[in-house]
Amino acid sequence: MKEVFEILNIKIDTHVHTIASGHAYSVLSDYIRIAKQKNVEMFALTDHGPEMPGGPHIFHLGNQKEIPSIIENVEILKGAEANIINYKGEIDIPEFILKRLDIVLASLHTPCIESSTIEVNTQTLINTMRSGVVDVIGHSGNTLYPIDIDRFVRAAVENNVLIELNSGSFEGSRSKSWQNCIEIARKAKKYGAFITTGSDSHIHYRLCDFDKIYKIMEIVDFPEELIITTSKDKLKDFLKMRRSK
Ligand SMILES: [Zn+2]
Numbered sequence: 001m002k003e004v005f006e007i008l009n010i011k012i013d014t015h016v017h018t019i020a021s022g023h024a025y026s027v028l029s030d031y032i033r034i035a036k037q038k039n040v041e042m043f044a045l046t047d048h049g050p051e052m053p054g055g056p057h058i059f060h061l062g063n064q065k066e067i068p069s070i071i072e073n074v075e076i077l078k079g080a081e082a083n084i085i086n087y088k089g090e091i092d093i094p095e096f097i098l099k100r101l102d103i104v105l106a107s108l109h110t111p112c113i114e115s116s117t118i119e120v121n122t123q124t125l126i127n128t129m130r131s132g133v134v135d136v137i138g139h140s141g142n143t144l145y146p147i148d149i150d151r152f153v154r155a156a157v158e159n160n161v162l163i164e165l166n167s168g169s170f171e172g173s174r175s176k177s178w179q180n181c182i183e184i185a186r187k188a189k190k191y192g193a194f195i196t197t198g199s200d201s202h203i204h205y206r207l208c209d210f211d212k213i214y215k216i217m218e219i220v221d222f223p224e225e226l227i228i229t230t231s232k233d234k235l236k237d238f239l240k241m242r243r244s245k
Pocket residue numbers: 081107109138139
């Protein structure tokens with residue numbers, strides 16, 4: 001029998017940064033070019049929220065209607081990666097902007113919020129999910145912000161929020177997150193939480209580089225039906241369902 005990670009070939013990436021994020025190195029046309037080379041079907045533009053040093057003004061995030069939804073057969077979701085800015089779980093992008101976006105990620109980042117206890121970090125993410133304005137929690141396996149993974153995953157299911165497996169998580173500042181991500185995937189399987197796949201590319205070459213995510217899925221024997229990015233319609237239907245509630 002073939003291994004799961006050999007069969008999986010996900011062509012949707014829900015986490016991508018451009019130069020607008022301040023510390024990334026590619027523009028949209030670079031991503032389109034590499035998407036065509038890699039047969040990527042869809043990706044989400046998720047530049048950082050304005051509290052990230054060097055991040056864009058909210059007008060940049062809100063003006064993405066200027067970008068066609070499909071360029072050269074590659075579908076583009078207009079989104080953002082908001083910063084969670086306090087323990088109430090509030091984010092740095094106002095609702096009138098969020099309403100214009102196809103997909104909203106929210107993540108804990110230095111220097112936008114200080115890590116606290118496991119209890120407080122977990123409750124912060126739960127508060128963000130309960131706010132209803134966020135579709136995805138990004139890189140929750142980050143060891144800089146330890147959480148109660150069991151509680152977090154159950155809350156994601158209750159609040160219809162996607163959990164991201166982030167293939168950019170295993171280098172640099174988030175390098176110790178491997179074990180956490182395996183645990184997150186295990187709990188997602190146990191509780192039936194949907195996961196999404198994000199490269200967190202800060203340069204276009206990394207678009208849809210998901211080998212490490214496939215490895216986690218193999219280790220956990222993760223059910224394919226819980227991966228939201230196996231088809232464009234599956235992802236779009238989920239986002240529509242979320243917003244209708
Ligand atoms: Zn992030």
